[in-house]
Amino acid sequence: MRAIFGEALSSLGEANYNLMVLTADVAKPTGVYKFAEAHPSRFFNVGISEQDMIGIASGLALSGSVPVVAVFAPFLMRAWEQVRSTVARANLNVKMVGTHAGLSASDEGGSHQSLEDVALMRVLPNMTVVVPGDRQEIAEATRAIVAMRGPVYMRLGRDESLSFLEGEQVFRIGRAVTVADGSDITVFSNGSMTAEVLAAAESLDIGVKVVHVPTVKPLDSGAIVSAARETGLVACVEEHSVIGGLGSAVAELLSGEYPVPVKRIGVNDTYGESGPQRELLRKHGLVAESIGETLKRIVRGKAA
Amino acid sequence: MKAVLEVMDQRHLIELQVLRERIKSIRKSVLDMTASTSAGLHVGASLSCVDVIATLYFMKMRHSPYRPDWADRDRFILSKGHAAPALYAVLAEAGYFPKEELKTIKDLNSRLQGHPDLRTPGVDAPSGSLGQGISIGIGMALAAKRRGSRSRVYVLVGDGECDEGQIWESLMTAAHLKLNNLVLIVDRNGWQLDDRTEEIKRKAPLKGKIESFGWETYLINGHDPEKILDALDLCELADGPAAIIARTMKGKGVQFMEGTNKGHKMRFSNEQYQEALTELEEAS
Numbered sequence: 001m002r003a004i005f006g007e008a009l010s011s012l013g014e015a016n017y018n019l020m021v022l023t024a025d026v027a028k029p030t031g032v033y034k035f036a037e038a039h040p041s042r043f044f045n046v047g048i049s050e051q052d053m054i055g056i057a058s059g060l061a062l063s064g065s066v067p068v069v070a071v072f073a074p075f076l077m078r079a080w081e082q083v084r085s086t087v088a089r090a091n092l093n094v095k096m097v098g099t100h101a102g103l104s105a106s107d108e109g110g111s112h113q114s115l116e117d118v119a120l121m122r123v124l125p126n127m128t129v130v131v132p133g134d135r136q137e138i139a140e141a142t143r144a145i146v147a148m149r150g151p152v153y154m155r156l157g158r159d160e161s162l163s164f165l166e167g168e169q170v171f172r173i174g175r176a177v178t179v180a181d182g183s184d185i186t187v188f189s190n191g192s193m194t195a196e197v198l199a200a201a202e203s204l205d206i207g208v209k210v211v212h213v214p215t216v217k218p219l220d221s222g223a224i225v226s227a228a229r230e231t232g233l234v235a236c237v238e239e240h241s242v243i244g245g246l247g248s249a250v251a252e253l254l255s256g257e258y259p260v261p262v263k264r265i266g267v268n269d270t271y272g273e274s275g276p277q278r279e280l281l282r283k284h285g286l287v288a289e290s291i292g293e294t295l296k297r298i299v300r301g302k303a304a
Numbered sequence: 305m306k307a308v309l310e311v312m313d314q315r316h317l318i319e320l321q322v323l324r325e326r327i328k329s330i331r332k333s334v335l336d337m338t339a340s341t342s343a344g345l346h347v348g349a350s351l352s353c354v355d356v357i358a359t360l361y362f363m364k365m366r367h368s369p370y371r372p373d374w375a376d377r378d379r380f381i382l383s384k385g386h387a388a389p390a391l392y393a394v395l396a397e398a399g400y401f402p403k404e405e406l407k408t409i410k411d412l413n414s415r416l417q418g419h420p421d422l423r424t425p426g427v428d429a430p431s432g433s434l435g436q437g438i439s440i441g442i443g444m445a446l447a448a449k450r451r452g453s454r455s456r457v458y459v460l461v462g463d464g465e466c467d468e469g470q471i472w473e474s475l476m477t478a479a480h481l482k483l484n485n486l487v488l489i490v491d492r493n494g495w496q497l498d499d500r501t502e503e504i505k506r507k508a509p510l511k512g513k514i515e516s517f518g519w520e521t522y523l524i525n526g527h528d529p530e531k532i533l534d535a536l537d538l539c540e541l542a543d544g545p546a547a548i549i550a551r552t553m554k555g556k557g558v559q560f561m562e563g564t565n566k567g568h569k570m571r572f573s574n575e576q577y578q579e580a581l582t583e584l585e586e587a588s
């Protein structure tokens with residue numbers, strides 16, 4: 001995933017001389033070293049100083065550049081107040097990419113697993129929040145966030161290989177896409193979770209409509225409300241806390257527009273811990289088998 | 305009198321010899337951990353600070369594995385939390401938990417997390433996000449003073465970690481508060497994650513910087529337990545907070561890592577593991 005991001009960024013740099021890339025001593029693991037190799041004069045590794053980095057990006061944006069910063073998601077949150085008070089408040093054109101998000105920093109444990117970043121970024125006015133998961137989508141999202149004006153948070157995990165979207169263009173900011181149809185329940189998901197949800201849906205004998213929602217803010221309210229209307233029952237799946245992420249965003253929207261039961265599936269208000277990534281996902285009910293079980297339970301519960 | 309001093313000198317030498325043996329065994333534990341998990345470990349960063357941590361736990365700190373929560377114990381904060389394998393190996397050697405348990409590092413449900421966590425007996429503070437240890441140490445040092453406790457606080461940071469603003473905020477605070485029960489050790493191995501420290505962001509003159517913030521500062525060879533101990537003794541005489549810059553080598557003791565950043569985070573192949581073990585055995 002990070003190689004795709006790094007390559008997309010590097011090729012964007014060919015055409016866009018205003019593009020600047022910053023990191024905080026994680027050029028290699030985030031993939032932005034590719035940009036550094038191709039455009040060394042527009043790359044700054046400021047050292048392990050995330051707050052400084054956000055301030056520098058703000059200054060660059062105020063001077064007409066398009067800065068992209070890339071660090072591990074949890075440590076970008078160290079500069080959250082700088083993002084709040086400067087980047088978002090002044091609506092600056094700074095693109096922030098958090099890698100190793102969700103449980104994907106698996107073996108490193110709770111300090112490195114980011115389960116609250118979407119909530120923290122989504123709450124900020126002016127902020128756009130995107131969580132792509134498909135490989136082609138990641139490349140397109142990278143181009144799209146650079147092309148738009150205003151602050152963006154893009155959240156990336158670790159998996160490089162997922163492919164569940166089809167077409168010439170798979171990503172547009174603010175657009176949700178239906179990837180499977182069914183009439184018993186709608187599942188909204190994003191990031192790599194959509195691949196798990198699709199696998200779960202295929203294995204079930206209930207009709208699951210799967211809607212991939214790579215933009216958490218602004219939400220595609222039209223698509224979400226109409227899917228909720230069609231099935232009357234909704235679940236959300238994300239590699240994030242059940243508090244404040246996609247599930248919350250969907251529930252906030254539907255409670256006003258079309259109130260239906262919304263089951264939020266994610267990490268249940270707890271910190272991460274060390275372990276192999278699959279085992280961690282399993283523990284939190286985020287692999288296809290467990291998602292399938294949960295969906296069956298919800299649909300049966302409604303019928304009863 | 306002369307005879308007494310000679311006996312004391314001898315005892316000191318024997319103690320140091322025992323310490324060196326223990327450090328060897330701790331280095332071996334670190335290598336064994338790499339062999340017991342399929343996850344990568346920060347081996348280089350661990351091997352660069354085992355001498356310092358072991359000297360603290362076996363020669364300087366007042367602590368007890370039988371009472372990890374003893375309120376008046378001295379405390380150690382591994383601010384560069386990615387060197388957790390070094391801390392775990394020392395804690396196991398000191399008897400906080402069985403050495404056998406080291407094998408479970410990074411397993412699901414293990415008490416040995418990727419970065420220091422309070423669920424591990426003997427771990428005094430959580431870490432993993434760089435730059436926060438000195439501040440936490442200030443809090444502990446203040447609390448000890450308030451209680452009239454003799455408890456002393458030791459914080460180990462990386463040299464790359466010194467990029468963080470919070471490091472310099474806390475350095476200023478501790479000096480202002482004249483915390484003479486707080487000691488900082490900088491693991492000056494010359495590398496951070498992406499490159500050499502001076503390539504990423506110049507730290508030099510690190511000693512001058514820390515001194516200018518009001519800390520008494522010593523520069524020593526961080527792989528020589530005797531020098532480490534001497535410096536730790538001197539720190540006890542300071543009027544305020546004191547710092548030791550320990551010149552070290554990332555991956556110390558394993559040739560293919562020494563002085564490089566290869567071991568920042570790595571998994572050993574079986575050959576590499578055997579090679580490292582042999583080297584360790586052969587080292588005097």
Ligand SMILES: Cc1ncc(C[n+]2csc(CCOP(=O)(O)OP(=O)(O)O)c2C)c(N)n1
Pocket residue numbers: 024025026048075078348349352384386432433434435461462463464465466491493494495496497554568
């Ligand atoms: C706040 C924060 N930012 C980034 C990281 C990722 N990271 C882990 S180790 C490391 C390099 C640390 O270098 P140094 O302090 O010199 O330690 P060494 O490995 O050399 O002992 C980085 C950037 C982190 N753990 N915390």
Ligand SMILES: [Mg+2]
Pocket residue numbers: 462463464491492493494495496501
């Ligand atoms: Mg270093």
